[in-house]
Amino acid sequence: MASSATVSAPKKRKSFSEYFHSMRGQQLIVTLVFLFVPLVLLFMFTYLPFFKMVEFSFFKMKYIGRRTFVGLQNYISVFTRKDCFHALSLSLYYMAGSVVQMALALLFATILSFKCKGSKFFRGALYFPCLICGISVGFIFKFFFTHGFVLDTLLSWVGFNVDKLPFWLRDESINNVVLVACSIWKYIGQNIVMFIGAIASVDPVLYEAAEIDGANAWHRFKDIILPSISTIVVLNLIISVSGALSAFEMPYVVTGGGFNTSTYFVVMDKIAHTDQKVGLASAMAVVLLLLIVIVTYAQKAVEKWLENRSSGVTK
């Protein structure tokens, strides 16, 4: 029986001072004190700037100087301008790219999770690009894609004729695909590491049982691994979609947004910093946020619908 020091037949209300000194009170106070600093930082650096930005979106203003209230004018501009939603259409390339990225990441993660020669080395090598600064990556890719340089030379070894090769970054039919490929190269490591972790959590007994039943590697993947890590896959999908809508680094550094590679963020950056239309840029950011929220809910709805359709299959 637990100590009954503080429990007496008629439970009297503790005074604040007694509560303060009791175990529960102390725990609560320590929790609050430790939470205080992170919450203050979170508020100051995430929520406060966000609320200010929403406030800015209703004004016509520059970074320094006076501001005038314009109501919803900025939002109307975002929807009527030619460049904003055209830039969003470029995000479709990045979304397709993120699906490819996830598929490749699942493939690599599955291979690397099971007995594979040099798996440690490959894990490191595949994760390495994430760690490099995006600007350096962009610069190197500029040289990589220069006509007659690295990529063209590699392809000429395989048999392509250098003169027939396109200008990778200039050709508007492929330059977005090229930039998406650069983006995949850089960020696939994160997905791989996450999937390796998730796959490692699957009970190995299941694999043995499946092998006895005659399952091959593809069945093992489709019916055991994928359902087990489905939460992680969905999470990655949501993050990838919001990342695709806000693609900025690759187009900005590699092509500067030229030759029809200006994504939404690149346009927003020009409007905010060069044209100093901070209100309009804030409105663009808020619109993007709403778009991401809508897409996320849509994804979750589809996921639920798929689950309901195939209910009965073991999760």
Add this chain to the structure above:
Amino acid sequence: MRKINRRNFLKATGVLAAASALAACGGSSTSTAGSTGSTAGSAAGADGAKAYNELTVGTDNTDLKADLKFVSHRTDLIEDGTFDGYVAAFQKLYPNITIKYEGITDYATDMTTRLTSNDWGDLCMIPTNIPLTELGDYFEPLCALSDIENEYNFASNRAYNGSVYGIPSTGNAQGIVYNKKVFEAAGITTLPKTPDEFLDDLQKIKDYDPSIDPLYTNYAAGWTMTAWDAYTSGGATGDPNWMNITMPQTKDPFQKGILGADDMGPYAVYYILYEAVKRGLTEADPTTTDWEGSKPRINNGQIGAMVLGSWAIVQMQAAGDHADDIGYMPFPITVKGTQYASAGADYCYGVNKNTTDDKKLAAMLYIKWLTESSNFAYDQGGVPVLKSQEYPDTLKAFDGIDLVEDAPAPAELADLATEVQQEAELMLNADQTHVMRVVEAGINGDETLDDIVADWNAAWDAAVDACAPQ
């Protein structure tokens, strides 16, 4: 687990509270409450302090003690020790003044953000996107414009309401860097004076040797595209009032034939770029141009010409063994029989309004020394700031050319140019995307220069109406 008793708990929260109080007061140690007291429109003559033009470097206040922080965009000169050399020479006269440079690469954007805090340093190069009306909010008025405009070129560049807030560091004349040997070998004997002559010359270079890029645009660097805007004012129109006064009140300024002939005005400048790209007289792939690599290439004769300001001459000469082959020609536009060249101040030195009086004085002394004794403008191949100083050799071709400096707008029209440009989203001299569009059209052929110019004119007209002074 140790008992959390009252004493330990109070100690812990006490430390936390003290730490957070200290965190709040770091950093801003240079601002002094209200002692600056200078009002806009008057020289820095409050509390008997001398104005810029009254100072004599070398004899005034030689025992002044100050530690200055100088924020500059010339990261190259910080790294190669040129600025250290200047500081050392200055310290011979003022041994107790130390100056520390901080270089920023993406200067215009970063510095504008930094200025929103009051303790960014003591001296900086004034960013050009700050409206003239707001200069007094950040920078100390150094002296009256009438006091120095007879001795200094470009003195009005960062002046407002009769007060000078920024002293020019050097002057740029706008022309084209070219390789003299390549031009000679291709059979070009006289420098071109009209856009079509220039395009024909580029064609001659292409015919002479197809492996040479007649005009290298450096598209991928971005700022090299912005550089084309500087040619559209005085050099293309002969009018010092064009950029700041006439253009923001003119409808359809980019129109062909705006000054009565097709080959002058802003249209002609973009025409040269568009046609050169369209006729294949530039590099094959603009998206992968290499700025640093282009410098030795023009030095070695693999590039014919590049459209850059006079500050580039020194860099091109230093990039290889053929410094003598580098020449500088005025931009090939002739306005009614006379060739003009836009000239303007490069960045101007400014002093932080919120720093201490001693530091302000030290900063002004250093600026005066830099402008009058350091030979900075001459060494950098620029137009000298002091009217009495001589022009460097590389600008010899500009003998007989009229230098046209953009006149500042009068007070009632101040910032009209910036406002119209921002409203139209055609920030001349700051935005690169509109010029990039010209190159892209030349390569892709999906729109002509006339289509682009029609778009610009439409946006400009709307902006002129929106920003018209009441």
